[in-house]
Amino acid sequence: MARETAADDDRTASALAAASAAVGLPLTDPVDLGGSERSLVLRARGADRDDETVVVKQFLPARGDGPAADTPDGYVRELVGLRTLDAAPDLLAHDDASRLLVMTDAGTWPTLADLLLAPGAPTDRDRAWAESLSWAGTLGRTVAESASRASHVRRLLDEHGARDEDVAALLSRGAHALDDLAGGTADDDRARLDDEVARMAALFAPGAADVVSPTDTCPDNALRTPSGWTFLDLEGTSVHHLALDAAYTLLPFATCWCVFDAPHGYPDALLEAFEDGARPHLPGVVDGAGWRTEVLTACGAYVLAAGAWLLASAHEDRPTVGPEGRSPSYRELLVQRWRWGSAHLRDELPATAALCAAALHAADERWGGTHGPGPYRAFSRTTPTPI
Missing domain, CATH: 3.30.200.20 (Phosphorylase Kinase; domain 1)
Structure with missing residues (x-):
């Protein structure tokens, strides 16, 4: 010592x-x-x-x-x-x-995670909801206004050796992990799933909707200062499709430990606030005919990636993904993601939705019950409807 x-x-x-x-x-x-x-x-x-x-x-x-x-x-x-x-x-x-x-120094102000995990008094609920929308709007504006610099930043990162992960391989690993848990899928279903994985991976390829993003925009990396939100820990900064940041609102919060059951209407309100922030800078993307499909596709990518990242720890029944007493278990987080995916991806990513449903069924049998993480503490007294 x-x-x-x-x-x-x-x-x-x-x-x-x-x-x-x-x-x-x-x-x-x-x-x-x-x-x-x-x-x-x-x-x-x-x-x-x-x-x-x-x-x-x-x-x-x-x-x-x-x-x-x-x-x-x-x-x-x-x-x-x-x-x-x-x-x-x-x-x-x-x-x-x-x-x-x-x-x-951005100071010692509360993070969005602090607000979401406040005790749940009426003032806590109101503040958590309002500040969540403010966070989403700031995120949308911040990444969308960087679009003109995206191609330059992509070249800069590549020149300095900060190369992106093979996303297609990551998503395939996630799909295979869920497939193994579920006991395997038919060849036709596997082919459809491979097609959907390719659509998800395409969001990471260079394109007209590219933005520069902090990437790890989790609630604990967002500080609510008197002048507004400040995003911390930019060590994952990357260039990708705007929809991948929007997914942090509709699938709150895509790669974070701060994952609980959201109250009814919360994800949709977050996405609308994100769109309002991004629209002045990328109106052709946010108001494009395929925008909501792209956002759902991005959500599907994060659901499969979670399987690649977390399923081994869930099999071990590790108790917390993040800080003890403030985060769900690995099993609870994955159950929440699979439940969301099976319900919300049926139209745009039917093979992925079916895989999520099969994983839920298999987890229920293997783990002796599939329980989600419960509501965010700030919303715990509002009897939320899980997403």
Whole structure:
């Protein structure tokens, strides 16, 4: 333990020294903000800036050997995101050699997750609903107004080695995982499912509806400051179809741990707020004839991806996807996704909807019951109708 503490202290001191050099003023009083195995995140005080605080984020080498240990992916993506996207912290300085960023401090305001998981008093419910719509509108505006920079950002990411995952392979793994759970599907059904997977993967290919997105737009990465929403943790910044961000509203919240049963009307209201925010910048996309089909297709992609990412942990019956006491279990989250997919994808993605229904049935038998996560705490006293 003492060795770990000493190593942490050395790492903090090294990051603070590099950040001070990058920003050109001494930074003091570092406070560890948590970070992850991938990064060290500090709040520090600028001695020559009237004690204004900044945030220092240093990307750490991956553990182990191999190419991943030296990948610039997260650092490059966050650097590009901070330079490109509004409603994000301002980039103050960076050091490529240290993979270190210095940015403005957005403060200690509540996240959208905090608001959704508030106790559930009438004021909590009203605020969670209103601020959710505000969040969705800000997300729609922020990503849509980046569309003119999308092709440039895509080239920039590629030139710096931040290459996108093989989405078709990921979705195929998710489909196979659900198929294995369900006991296999007929060849004709498999062919239809493959066609739907190809449609989902096409949303990640370059196109006229491309935007620059933080990508990981989960409620815990959105801070409600007095001036509006600020999106944090841009290390997944990427370029893709606008519908993939809209899916974070209709399938709240596509890749997050903060997944519970939403009250009646909530997802549709979020999507409409997102569309209102995006429309001034991409009216031809949002008002296009195939827009809602594209959004549902994006939702289907996230449902299948969840199977690839989470099903092994669900088989192990791991208790929480995110923070203990604030998130559902892996099984509860997947059940919620499959229940949603079987009900909402029947018209646009019938093979995917059927696979979700089959996975639900198999999970019920294998896991001894399929229970969803229940309502968001802020809405828990409104007797919500699950989505």
